Amino acid sequence: MTSGTKGSGPDHVTLRQILDHDEEGVLRLLLAPTGQDVTVVGVVIGDEEPARTHAGRIVLAAGLPPDPATAGTAVREAARRGASALVLREQEGAPLPAQALAAAEECGIALLVRASWADWGDALALLRSATAFAAAGRDDLMADATTGGLAALAAATARLCRGSITVEDPQFRVLAHSATGPEADGLRRSTILGGRVPEWRVAELRRSGLVQTLRTSGDVIHRAADGDTPERLVVAVRGGGEMLGSLWAAADGRRLSPDAAQVLRRAAALAVPHLLRHRMRESGTLRREAHALRGLLHGSGDRRAHLWSLGLTPDVPCAVVVGVRASPEEPGSEDRTLEALAVQATALRPDARVLREVDTIAVLLPAHDGGQPRHDAGQPGDALALARELDALAARTPGAPPVWTGAGGTVGSGLDASLSYEEALLVVRALRDREGRGRDAHPVRSAGPDQVGATIEALRMLDAVRPVWESGTGPVHELIRTDLAAGGELVRSLAAYLETPGDVASAARRLTLHPNTLRYRLRRVRERFGVDLDDPDTRLVVTLAVRLSGMP
Template identity: 35%
Template sequence: MSDRARASLARVLDDLGTTLLDLVHPVAERPQEIGGVVIHDRLDEPVLPPHALVLGVGLETEDDVVALLGRLGRERALALVVRAPVPAGPAVREAADRAGICLLGLSRGVPWAHLAALLRSLLAEGDVGADGPQSLGGLPAGDLFAVANAIAALMDAPVTIEDRSSRVLAFSGRQNEADASRVETVLGRQVPEPVRELLARRGVFRDLHRSHDPVLVDPVTFAGVVQLPRLAIVVRAGDEVLGSIWATVTGPLGEARIQAFGEAAKLVALHMLRVRAGADGQRRMRTDLLSTALTGGAGATDALGRLGLAGSPLLVLAVVGDDEQERLGDAFAMHLSAVHPRAVAATIGGVTYGLVPMRPDQVPGADERAARLARDFLDRVGERLGPVAAVGPVAPDLAGLVRARTATDRVLRVLRENPRGRRVAGLDEVQAESLLLELRDQVAARGDRPSGALLRLAEYDQTHGSFLVVTLRAWLDAFGDVIAAAASVPVHPNTFRYRLRRVTELGGIDLTDAEQRFALMLQLRVHRLPESGT
């Protein structure tokens, strides 16, 4: 049996900690493998296996917890779970340290039965053979399509399981028996926006989230046709809404079926948590390995090997958006996997990096293909999330991979701070702008201020409310074309010529001197000066 297959306390916290459990008081140097899950009963104290995880149902006071910790320490238990808020004063913490027991808090609203079922399912992995899939409620754990079909058979109606944003996670068979909106929902894996807006206006989502029982949803009109009614229920894990189940019904339902539909939501919650736990675990491992590879140093070679990328030239890309980076990253990972099955993507520090392995004969022209790949992805996701993409150089080895990651970071900064209509770029396209940004950072870090002619002009503008710095910047940007520069400000060309004479007089500037022009252009880009004298 593998370490992963046998549940440890660390794995329980990884899989369930974000939603159900909180580590209140850790204890160092304790066995991590859980020997069993036991529910505490003060009237009929159970026999504990070694390293038991004990569910402290009904514990309310510090005295209750301290007394139980003393007994659990004598029986070599591993951890105690208490309903939040956990009474964890000095006496409790001292008792936990003395007993060598970790203290966990169970979130408010989470049924003890849900927690016990999840813990026992984690503990059971591998106990029925390494090749057999884990099951929950007699169905393969995490197989939401199997769950949807089971509920459909129970209800004699086609069913969808949806997330909180009405995206379809799974659907049953017999969808041809439903209506047009359900067909479009299944095909698009998303409830049509007009239907969702209508349900929201009717208060359907509000009623669903307030109720713990199934809600009968009256028919809506879609594409000019009245659709069938729905029976819906929210799927919860404690106080957290995970999603919902929707059954298309054609007639009245008996009380027994409605009750069964409500019970099904509890099973769906377990499967959805298992799916999320597995996805989160895979995402964390992929992120850790990719982060190690991109930073180089000890462990980087091994990380590339575990990612299945060792020995290949690697194309490096990166994407970042204004919002919902995790969702953008998942979409990017799917996009890359369609191009190459061994491609890997993960979000690190708010940026999603992607590595695509290449054959040596594919390296020439790789940057152009990568740019097309990035543009195709951005076209698919649209502009709502404000995404931009950087194309790094092909990395022939580990040192090249670190340099390529640095290059993509530099490109992304330029695209975020000065996009100029660009959504995809490589370093060769923005290198000068990247150098200016780095120079601006150094100038700001040293606290340097404008000097010489530029300082004199800036001070004159501030005192007199004039626009000499703006005039100089416009003239330099227009390469000395007075007509174009005047139009960009905008003022009459004669007014612009007058201001330009004042620039040369007050600043003591010779605009025919190339060195002076370059120095002024550089200062104007690295110092943040006001756009006008007002």
């Protein structure tokens, strides 16, 4: 796939401009044999069109396998087809193949790597934003505003429109605004002070159809004065057909200039690179924090760098809370449930860091809040309290699948967060195991390690003995394998009998059977498979085998 980067100005950008624009560190330059002022006129993703030239383009090596020889070949091929630069994916903890560096030096092509926390979409967004800045106005009265950020653009637009300007994102959050004078209406003042358009106003705009018109219109929309609400003009800021935000001009205390609509159109064009950069920063920050949190929880990569990315220092104790959902019956319900739990976690603990994965949320609780020590933060009770809050929320969410929440123990540093995370996962596993085997009269779906310590130890032992069991043979193996293939009737009966322990009447009640039926099944175990449950060693092996079978 090949895409150009043409805009309303120059249709190119230099490698130096791209790197200067890259405040988030999406790309890292390794080698530029011909200098950083090489021109980039477009981007190629992967190698989907082998016959097309790469002249002047930057090649994103998406899908390239992590093979040193392959990387060197990709560099040579990109150079042969005229590419200005090639971007490889950074393998965290692994050096770049020497073959690639040698090939770049020999062929005279710039070589870069994409940060491990970023994806190819981030690289594309960076190129798009850098090119938009390079193409921004160079020939009108507002050109100087492009270098001063959104605030300078809002001020210049307000001066030319003779009104007040706000720049908003698609969620109607204020990104920048011009000075607010004493004549400003109440709506503008509340919007500026609150950092976003009030909810009641957004609802009103939706009912009136203006929001839909704004998302689809390509021109300035006029809103006549209405009582105390002055005349307003609004225009969507679009990049590549996508709405990036909007500009609003309000006639505060005087009429807007006759050419206000024309000024607003030009301002919207100049706002494109700024809003692209804002979106890139926002998404880049989220991706980098998610990457850092995932690295901490899984104990991978540079854990100290991960901590700094999250704004934490190594001397801050922490604990981890994990929520795991069951497979939902209703498609999409898992997303709503886990999203609600993530929001609740940050609402209860604003300093919490939350990672959403497929069927799990993990919450890192640092022992501080806003830089101030918390006497309860990071303590076992604090993590357990959050686990119980999330459990209560999941339980009262209509139609939500079951969710188990576990609190890990406190560790002295975020560098060891993976230990708390592993323990929290074990707590969840213990809760699910106990519920599956009917150990609790009522389902218990939140706990800390102290509440399920014995079950955690049993699970660890079962994990340790599993390889021994799976490599063995004998009557018990034959019993388990044959019965599971037939539906597991004997295994379930053995589980209940061993859990009671050995009380036929209690086990029969648990299975909803007549005691004689259970006695008959136990005789079958002895007569058919030669398994003697009266022998202590055999009973131990059968107990382990039944637990390892996964049958409740």
